[in-house]
Amino acid sequence: MAFLTADNQNELKKIFEELSGDVRLEFYTQHESPIIVPGGMDCPTCKDARQLLEEVVALSDKLHLEIHEVSADGEVAREHDIPRVPALVMTADGVNGKVRYFGLPSGYEFSVLIGSLLDVSKAQTDLSEETMEVLNALDKDLHIQVFVTPT
Amino acid sequence: MAIASSHVVADVVEATEFPELANRYAVRGVPKTVINDSIDILGNVPEQMFLEHLKRA
Numbered sequence: 001m002a003f004l005t006a007d008n009q010n011e012l013k014k015i016f017e018e019l020s021g022d023v024r025l026e027f028y029t030q031h032e033s034p035i036i037v038p039g040g041m042d043c044p045t046c047k048d049a050r051q052l053l054e055e056v057v058a059l060s061d062k063l064h065l066e067i068h069e070v071s072a073d074g075e076v077a078r079e080h081d082i083p084r085v086p087a088l089v090m091t092a093d094g095v096n097g098k099v100r101y102f103g104l105p106s107g108y109e110f111s112v113l114i115g116s117l118l119d120v121s122k123a124q125t126d127l128s129e130e131t132m133e134v135l136n137a138l139d140k141d142l143h144i145q146v147f148v149t150p151t
Numbered sequence: 152m153a154i155a156s157s158h159v160v161a162d163v164v165e166a167t168e169f170p171e172l173a174n175r176y177a178v179r180g181v182p183k184t185v186i187n188d189s190i191d192i193l194g195n196v197p198e199q200m201f202l203e204h205l206k207r208a
Contacts, residue, residue: 084169084172095153095154096153096156097152097153097154097158097159097160098159099161100160100161102162102164102165102168103164103169105165112163125154125155127155128198128202132155134202134205134206135155135159136156140158141158141159141187142152142186142205143160143188144153144159144160144184145164146183147173147184147185148163149167149181
């Protein structure tokens with residue numbers, strides 16, 4: 001069953017007309033085994049997140065989804081610095097840092113995700129001059145984590 | 152901020168899916184922003200206020 005209705009899809013297509021640069025969506029998910037492993041499903045939302053992203057990406061030529069399955073030994077995750085799944089890293093030309101989403105973007109968070117895709121695509125911000133000065137003067141890394149819940 | 156600066160990693164984390172993480176940062180209400188594991192900001196704050204917190208990180 002699809003997540004997005006025909007109305008959702010049409011609305012999103014209109015929104016995606018605003019996309020400027022191509023966006024790469026690197027999606028990290030649990031390795032999907034054809035065998036049901038008892039007690040083995042560590043990531044209850046991975047499958048839904050993957051399906052949702054596949055549906056979203058189908059709505060614009062500028063969105064490109066790359067699926068990375070994280071193996072049990074964690075090597076892929078370590079290589080790409082991914083601490084948990086499902087994880088989405090959104091990037092485009094002009095994006096200097098990292099923009100990431102962990103978990104299933106449902107409810108209100110879905111519009112946060114769409115907004116992020118647009119921001120990343122335009123690689124523009126409306127930050128104040130003062131903020132830009134502080135950012136440009138940074139001599140260390142800033143890890144900003146925003147905790148949300150689906151509503 | 153992540154778009155603007157290569158020093159910034161900006162994560163959105165679903166607290167209900169990662170309860171150990173939410174507990175580590177004592178997330179009781181959302182949104183809760185944690186900067187470099189040391190600065191906490193509760194709720195949505197205007198950019199200026201966010202910047203003040205950021206400077207302390």
